[in-house]
Amino acid sequence: MKNSYRILGTSLLTLGLVGCFEVPDQDHLVTAAGIVPGVDCQKPPLVALASTALPREFGITVWNLYKGQRKNWREGLNEYAKSQDLVLLQESATRPEMLQWLRAGDFQWQQLQAFTQGGVSFGVMTVAKTPQAFVCGVRSPEPLLRIPKSGLVSLYPLQGDPDGVLVVNLHAVNFELGMATFREQLNDLTALIHRHQGPVILGGDFNTWSDKREFWLNKLVGELGLQEAIPVPDLRRTAFGRPLDPLYYRNLDLVEVSSPATDASDHNPIMARFSAQAITP
Numbered sequence: 001m002k003n004s005y006r007i008l009g010t011s012l013l014t015l016g017l018v019g020c021f022e023v024p025d026q027d028h029l030v031t032a033a034g035i036v037p038g039v040d041c042q043k044p045p046l047v048a049l050a051s052t053a054l055p056r057e058f059g060i061t062v063w064n065l066y067k068g069q070r071k072n073w074r075e076g077l078n079e080y081a082k083s084q085d086l087v088l089l090q091e092s093a094t095r096p097e098m099l100q101w102l103r104a105g106d107f108q109w110q111q112l113q114a115f116t117q118g119g120v121s122f123g124v125m126t127v128a129k130t131p132q133a134f135v136c137g138v139r140s141p142e143p144l145l146r147i148p149k150s151g152l153v154s155l156y157p158l159q160g161d162p163d164g165v166l167v168v169n170l171h172a173v174n175f176e177l178g179m180a181t182f183r184e185q186l187n188d189l190t191a192l193i194h195r196h197q198g199p200v201i202l203g204g205d206f207n208t209w210s211d212k213r214e215f216w217l218n219k220l221v222g223e224l225g226l227q228e229a230i231p232v233p234d235l236r237r238t239a240f241g242r243p244l245d246p247l248y249y250r251n252l253d254l255v256e257v258s259s260p261a262t263d264a265s266d267h268n269p270i271m272a273r274f275s276a277q278a279i280t281p
Contacts, residue, residue, distance in 0.1 A: 076264025112137030163198025
């Protein structure tokens with residue numbers, strides 16, 4: 001059973017949503033093998049077991065793709081994401097061109113289906129060259145518009161670290177007068193970070209456009225022991241002078257980070273390289 005909504009009003013035009021869209025009544029993951037039921041985020045494996053692992057030094061791109069509405073979005077993916085080991089996308093859309101790009105790169109990928117329109121699924125998508133050991137997702141409806149934002153939590157084996165790297169890909173709720181849903185969404189998605197002993201990456205579009213949001217997020221990442229990878233020069237998209245697309249990490253060494261300018265989306269990507277830390281016996 002799915003719930004259908006009619007999109008009306010100029011405020012939704014900025015989201016690229018015109019007409020009817022459907023919100024699944026349960027969490028579903030869209031994968032190369034088809035649509036599968038979501039997994040409970042409270043029941044991760046104890047260790048990251050898989051046949052292959054991310055290399056000890058790996059590259060990552062975090063990018064809001066603007067639903068692929070720019071003509072050159074595919075060229076942007078080829079330039080900023082194709083050679084990376086991990087790609088965290090927000091506002092991804094499973095149109096035929098996107099699926100073709102994923103197949104051509106022989107990627108492993110999962111998208112948490114926030115909503116569908118015209119047979120196309122929209123939501124956050126985590127792409128990798130290595131199979132994940134575990135993946136789950138959380139959807140959070142916008143309080144005013146009721147359009148869900150989504151987040152994915154994935155665990156990947158990592159060469160040189162027995163615990164693997166926990167990767168959280170987030171598109172935070174935006175249209176809210178207060179802070180309650182924003183805090184709840186972040187708490188739900190970061191709960192596993194508190195329990196994970198190994199490396200962590202937390203990235204995405206956090207919609208941190210206010211002092212209150214930025215202050216609360218800084219407090220949360222401090223409690224989680226995360227550091228921020230800040231590019232210089234910093235060309236990430238901002239709102240009221242605040243970057244919207246942070247990238248945080250823990251128990252990893254930052255090798256490099258950049259935010260190249262592009263017109264392939266309304267956000268610039270953030271690109272980084274990390275390396276596993278030496279394990280002390």
